[in-house]
Amino acid sequence: MNYQTIAQSNESTVVAEYFRETERKGSYESEAELEREFIAILEKQGYEYKKIHNQEKLKQNLRESLERLNEFTFSDSEWRDFYTHIIANKQETHKEKTKKFQQVSSFTLDLENGEKKNIKLIDKKNIYRNSLQVIHQYEANGGQNRYDVSILVNGLPLVHVELKKRGVALKNAFTQMQGYAKKSFCVDDGLFDYVQIFVISNGTESKYYSNTIKSSRNGKNTDTFEFTNYWADAKNQKILDLVDFAKTFFARHSILNILTRYCIFTSDENLLVMRPYQIVATERILEKIRIAHQNKSYGTKANGGYIWHTTGSGKTLTSFRAATLTQELKHIAKVLFVVDRKDLDYQTMKEYENFQKGAANATKNTTKLKEHLENPDAKIIVTTIQKLAIFIEKNPKHEIYQKEVVIIFDECHRSLGNVYKQITQAFKKYYFFGFTGTPIFAENCDKSKPQDTTENKFGERLHEYTIIDAISDKNVLPFRVEYTNTTQAKKDIKDKDVRAIDEEKALLDERRIKAITDYIIKNFARLTKNEENYAYAKNLAGESTQNKSGHKGFNSILACSSIKAAKKYYQAFKEQDHSLKIATIFSYSQSEGIDGLEEENNENIDGLDQNSKEFLDNAIKDYNAMFGSNFDTSGFQEYYKDLAKNMKERKIDILIVANMFLTGFDAKTLNTLWVDKNLKYHGLIQAFSRTNRILDSVKTHGNIVCFRNLEQDLNDALKLFGNKNASAIVLLRKYEDYLNGYVDDEGKIYEGYKSLIEKLKGFPLGTSIDLEEEKREFIKLFGSILKLENLLNSFEEFQKSDHITERDFQDYQGMYLNLHDEMKEKREKGEQKEEINEELVFEVELVKQEEVGIDYILNLIYSYKHSELTAPGIREIIDSIINSSTQLRSRKELIEGFVKKYQSNPNFKWQEHVKQQREEEFQNIIKANNLQEKKAYAFMSKAFKSGEISFLGTEFPDILPKMSFFQDGRKEVKAKVEQDLQEFFDKFYEIYKSDFTKQESAKDTAAEV
Template sequence: MRPYQIAATERILNRIEISTNYKKTGTVEAGGYIWHTTGSGKTLTSFKTAQLAASLPYIDKVLFVVDRKDLDYQTMKEYDRFEKGAANSNTSTKILQKQLEDPNAKIIITTIQKLDVFISKNKTHDVYKQHIVLIFDECHRSQFGKMHRKIVKAFKNYHIFGFTGTPIFAVNAGSGGDPLLRTTPQAFGDKLHTYTIIDAINDGNVLPFRIDYVNTVKEKDNINDSKVRAIDIEKAMSAPERIREVTSYILDHFDQKTKRNSFYSLKGQRVAGFNSIFAVASIPMAMKYYTEFKRQLAERKRNLTVATIFSFSTNEDDPEDALPDEGFETDKLDKTSRDFLEAAIADYNQTFNVNFDTSAEKFQNYYKDLSLRMKNREVDLLIVVNMFLTGFDATTLNTLWVDKNLKQHGLLQAFSRTNRILNSVKTFGNIICFRDLKQATDEAIALFGDKEAGGIVLLKTYNDYYNGYDEDGKHKPGYAELIATLQSQYPLGKAIIGEDAQKDFIRLFGAILRLKNILTAFDDFAGNEILSERNFQDYQSIYIDLYQDFTKGKNADKENINDDIVFEIELIKQIEVNIDYILMLVAKYHESNCTDKSILVAIDKAVSSSIELRSKKELIAKFIEQVNTSTQVDDDWRIFVAEQKEKDLSAIIEAEKLKPEETRKFVAGSFRDGTMKTTGTDIDKILPPVSRFSGGGRAAKKQSVIEKLMAFFEKYLGLV
């Protein structure tokens, strides 16, 4: 655990000990709340707290209470990841009751809804007299109100603690509900520990945000009445032409914002880019947008997986609650909305070959399945009203499109879906607002950070990154300055002599790659790259040459070669040239009757600038050699690759005397999973019989096989 997590845990345990010794249990003096910013390990902190509290001899049980939107199964999965079997979850109030009556069930994860039902059905129960610790997750939400009051009234000997990334203070509390339970301090007591978004960004535990404001509505002149203006704006917001315009903008910029030209490994699979959530103002707008996305995708003949989810919310239109609580009450939806949701789920069923609908249990399972597929980046765009905007974590999610009025804690919660750390390609959470949320954003950041927090929480402007800026008395060079330095100090065609000069080039080009990674998310950058694509590829080729020289004989997976050299290999890979682009160039060469040699130069430069394609360079060159006027490029390439793959694999099997059937099965599994596992027993099964007592012969044989199979795998990965 990190220091701030340990500090939070210790303060809760100290409060339990002190209040127990002084017998202050039964009041909020026995508790407190932890301000632990979203995405910085709140679940791990709560798990360790629950575990240590449960080990205290005078504590009978620890109840970890989540809201239905988070679902206890998600928390249970996280707890199991920390320590299998450490906690107990439940799928019904009946199971919850059994766990409360079981002395061996020390840590229980439950929803506040199930706990509320249990208390309503059991006015008197022995568990109320036991010494209980109640830990509330996301305590800025529906725990305020009747359910909260009922729970703390039922238990007679308890400590109560809340975790939240965005506390409710008087300034951001709504006017509805119980006036004595509107704020976090009112409901949970003293603030025990603070770890804000500023702390988390400074510590590198979450990412900052980058915000675009895309104006889609021009307000009419001479409207003085605020209510009339609000009605007029909302009517304009849902106008069909605006829905079309916003949808078109998202589709036009989708690849740019989600970095679909970037590649990374996710659970052994090679994945392109990130995914996104689109937050809209109401169920009718969600329906309109879903329909328009389907229409425009079909019109563009484009393949993006779009899904939607929503349910009944009692206070959806409450302007004081930025993110109203939204449960799973699909039966309360009006017929039009429910029928539409049913049809959207049917689309989802067809896409993923599953079977969900809007009935109570199947809708909850749809939520679970959708949550998992979002985390696995199988869904490209999820349209929501309130669901998934709090309590949902997915490292693959980098973009939030917003056509919804957000403010204060709701705004920061929604934005924070995008800022989980994944890799060096994902350097910020991308927020694209189709409403003017600038003032609301500034106010939210000031409330949950401080008045100077904007400089840390939000990325700088396009102009700053492009032209440079001054900070803390130092000048930070921009992209244009770095490119000018690159061209003057390292002109193309001139060798870089000496290790010091090479290291300086590596640092300079790495800084350019990092800035370009940020700038590509700005619409203004298109057309202002300065370097032509071909020249950039040439510089990238030099960078990769140096990487391979510096890593020769070392662990090539490590980017930190020594203390003063770091290679930005993830950023190189994210602007990879793929084989489809190369085949397109081959087709152009074919169309020129194989006479345009400049295309061959372009192919060579593109392949040389790609780490992925360098291992395929010989294969590509061999294919181009046999291209003639009768070649069908795509079809003949597939046939060529299949023949060469079989030829190369057979040669390895024969040379190393491997077991043919086991080897082919092992290789097929590796291509299926996107990774070749060289540890474990699978690799041993393909080796020929070698005496285990033959000294280092078996180890040497195994290493030789691994090296040959890895080279084979790299050569054909992405082609089969």
């Protein structure tokens, strides 16, 4: 192939509009046939097919490819040095290799003749100098793993593709890929640790995602199928079929642009791969700047435009990449990113710093803004509208006004006031761009200022990605809207002024406020899935227990009509009997906009009346008592930041607000908005969208509970920001549809919960499921029930006990988990044919959110007299509960051991039992694997302190028995110890987190009294 330099084209990374060129095949297509077809398409697009199936050939091809790219021939010793220390450094993890690939442009090699040579892994400036090759059926880990298809860029595997035959669940390809990424990519010389992007496809549906794997134990749930992405054209039409995906995503210029321009390795070591609509927006901004500069048409509205990307779709990342790519243009002096509030200034800087440390420059005050504008090295500046306006007033003849400056406005649907005129008159060579999730149109603008539409201010719409697109792509969640009519004010008062006078007393009536707080307290657990677990509350002895389930649940915001209302609600909650953590925050704002949202003021409480200041101070004292902090209203900004942090970490159950936190605040743990406030158009969509960030498979939608009749306002907003049919996509269906089943507009039949439960009875309890076909049928059926029940639990009308008893459901769940463990064990032993159960997806995450924990089973044990624990009926109850819980079944032996000791000594304590068992089992692991005892304790102590066990770095190898690096069986020993320690950690961490130190004796000592 010819790899000579080709002039870089201006082809867009994302195709403008894609039309399928071929008809679908009608015949059956195996996975092997799908693979061959995929490779053939890549070859037609300029990829070179290489027969590489092992590491030696991969290594040799890598050397040849890098020599060709760098126009340099390595000597054997030079190659050995470069390969060993730079490419295949044994001390580096996949994150360190990702950082190296993304952030280091070239590496210095000391040559044999004493000279130095810069070696590139990839040419980011001229992407067409890079070679693209495709390999398949590569064998890793001594042949234990065989990979489907890998894309080599200059010899390095940078994209990995996992294929399944048509009809197989796509999630299974994801699960298999995660297994490779965690266990086998790092083996041998770890070259597959360089993979940046994963692609999964079953032929019919294709998705992509980054190589980042986060630990869910630390509260980060991105290691989940929900964070995979669709590819699309510029009109947001998804490109699903593998053939079409190969022709677009894998077009040479597209995949190379994605790898070199649209991957961001963040400061907390996560790789973000941009979505197609983000790439389109970025490139259209760059194209606008290019044309305007070329024609010298800067300084006019026509050279700019706005991006309409719905709330929650990642506008900050898009603006960041647009800013960083723009700053590389030599003719651009500055890129100003302008926000309208100090908290957003802080939040944006924090996000920019996370995307790339030192990429942007913060402006604490106008003096700092002036310094940055005069510093040629400060190319990207984050500031507020207010600071920019003050700078213009104080510096009417500054030299920056004569330079080409790109000004990007965040949330440009908000009012710019007179600042717009100030900026456009001061800066002579500006490029104006705005980002918004909810543009201002003629329909939703302030009728006294009809000129204040987004288009009038910023120019044409450069790209749109609406709430309809985002929900269809599963990038944000739909809403379930619930109207409660028990507390609504009169419906016959239409006139706004009359309503303001006549309804205020009714709306703020203490009886109404109390009725609503009662409702919220009663329904909080149902909606946030933060329920004290009553799943098995009534046992045979008639005992009740109240213990948390495995899932931590979500939190909520109560949006009030005024500060006066917020104060009344906060006081009402204080007077109620509940265990919820409740906080409030408010500040002075001058007026309510047409959308029902006041202008937020998060800097101070100036303007508040004395009573409100005192009330807020007392509320902050309550907050301090809750969290051990020391805030007051004089440090309002710091209180705001800490409150926002605790909301994001789900440490607050309900946040009561009037004019804050309803725009610009993102918390994935927030899933419910209680609304006692009139909202319209962009204000309504902005407020509702606080609840619809994706998190995991448990969070399926955002809950909106309205204490006012906003139905028409919601319909108007959806028509404006979606289309006339938006409700069918944006809102969940009614309760009866999920219960009884329904047929959608396209004629697809969806079975209801009642029908599924009836089918469950076809698998009688007490009988085994022996046939493979019946096992598959049961797994599919119970998975469907779990998903539907997770959704139905949000409806007040749903009563699970009306359809199946808790005990029966618990036993069925135990059967489900038994089959899960059975198939997992067969896969690990290689006893299960690969294709047999590929269409099966186990919904274990949904099981976990409903199940009971250790506390529940202990309380149940304690509730019986120790002599009763041998009774068959009692033991059946305990065994059934243990078997139905993923958390308990892995600790079954531990619990049974405790029951035996408790029977002989009713004063014996669980914690003492766990402590003894933990020590005994760890000693067994040390002896069985001949580990270095002192270092092993230090290693595990660190794991228990951090909440995560890591086998990366040098600490883990240090605990292994002393073996030669090349000794046979070394890998097997290492793998076994990893597995033993991981299982040990998973078993004991959640139930006994005290210091991990060696105990003097692991034997039973005198029982605690």
